[in-house]
Amino acid sequence: MWTGTFYALCAGLMWGLAFVGPLLVPEYPAALQSVGRYLAFGLIALPLAWLDRHALRQLSRVDWTEALKLTAVGNLLYYVCLASAIQHAGAPLSTMIIGTLPVVIAIAANLRNARRDGRLPWARLAPALLLIAAGITCVNQSELAALRAQTHADLSRYGMGALLALGSVVCWTWYPLRNADWLRHHLGRSPRTWATAQGVATLPLALIGYVLVWLYLHATGNEFPMPFGPRPMVFIALMAAIGLFASWLGTTCWNEASQRLPTAIAGQLIVFETLAALSYAFALRGKFPNTQTMLGVALLVAGVIWAARVKPVSLECVEAERL
Numbered sequence: 001m002w003t004g005t006f007y008a009l010c011a012g013l014m015w016g017l018a019f020v021g022p023l024l025v026p027e028y029p030a031a032l033q034s035v036g037r038y039l040a041f042g043l044i045a046l047p048l049a050w051l052d053r054h055a056l057r058q059l060s061r062v063d064w065t066e067a068l069k070l071t072a073v074g075n076l077l078y079y080v081c082l083a084s085a086i087q088h089a090g091a092p093l094s095t096m097i098i099g100t101l102p103v104v105i106a107i108a109a110n111l112r113n114a115r116r117d118g119r120l121p122w123a124r125l126a127p128a129l130l131l132i133a134a135g136i137t138c139v140n141q142s143e144l145a146a147l148r149a150q151t152h153a154d155l156s157r158y159g160m161g162a163l164l165a166l167g168s169v170v171c172w173t174w175y176p177l178r179n180a181d182w183l184r185h186h187l188g189r190s191p192r193t194w195a196t197a198q199g200v201a202t203l204p205l206a207l208i209g210y211v212l213v214w215l216y217l218h219a220t221g222n223e224f225p226m227p228f229g230p231r232p233m234v235f236i237a238l239m240a241a242i243g244l245f246a247s248w249l250g251t252t253c254w255n256e257a258s259q260r261l262p263t264a265i266a267g268q269l270i271v272f273e274t275l276a277a278l279s280y281a282f283a284l285r286g287k288f289p290n291t292q293t294m295l296g297v298a299l300l301v302a303g304v305i306w307a308a309r310v311k312p313v314s315l316e317c318v319e320a321e322r323l
Contacts, residue, residue, distance in 0.1 A: 004260030012272025040243030045199025074175030089161025105267025131303030138296030191255030
């Protein structure tokens with residue numbers, strides 16, 4: 001349990017870096033940032049795939065198809081929505097909407113995977129979910145208050161950002177459930193190999209996406225300088241860093257956690273990503289979070305600690321208690 005939690009923490013710290021990119025290069029279209037990040041991820045995965053080629057050869061066509069589905073939804077589509085949300089609504093608001101993932105995934109997994117993983121008793125799980133939800137609410141209220149204080153705030157733009165962030169939530173509710181299905185049914189396979197396989201599957205999709213974004217910008221008369229934008233060295237270095245740390249290393253750590261933890265618990269530990277992203281966002285702002293935000297963070301941490309102590313109960317035991 002604690003080893004899995006440690007890996008989930010490392011994954012969260014790595015994934016939090018993905019929230020930094022749109023803030024550092026706000027003039028770059030969100031779609032270009034998404035395909036750029038995963039093009040870098042795919043290129044980084046190639047030498048890793050060569051080193052792991054014997055294990056990758058053991059993957060079937062069905063496995064590669066699953067890797068392709070996971071990377072299309074959980075990587076490309078997710079990050080297009082996320083980067084767009086951050087550009088429209090800012091990092092803290094987008095981060096906290098994404099922060100609902102622990103609650104959403106825990107509920108979905110408890111309904112969907114009870115027979116495989118055991119059911120987390122709702123009575124024991126409810127306090128953790130309430131603490132996490134209360135923490136998210138505190139930070140959201142703080143950000144909305146700051147938004148209302150701005151004289152030139154564009155509420156419609158922020159509303160669109162919120163909707164895009166909800167799209168990210170949908171993508172990343174589906175991804176960890178499907179990813180955990182594969183990992184739990186292939187316990188003899190290396191989580192590192194599966195992360196590399198997803199990187200290799202990402203490469204052709206990202207390359208096609210990059211070309212399509214280029215063609216779209218040209219067709220619409222956009223004067224954005226392609227292929228690498230107005231700050232090519234910054235863009236390339238940033239995409240490479242996010243591709244290595246947030247994509248490959250973060251996915252590897254998450255796969256390690258997913259093999260060790262019930263999906264309902266692993267889903268709640270995505271809260272580490274929320275905490276990391278908030279920390280990075282406020283560091284870039286150069287200001288310390290206010291009291292309400294700090295209270296929200298404390299509630300999130302308390303909820304995670306509570307959830308990690310809840311043990312799943314097999315359905316046989318639940319049915320026996322009812323009898």
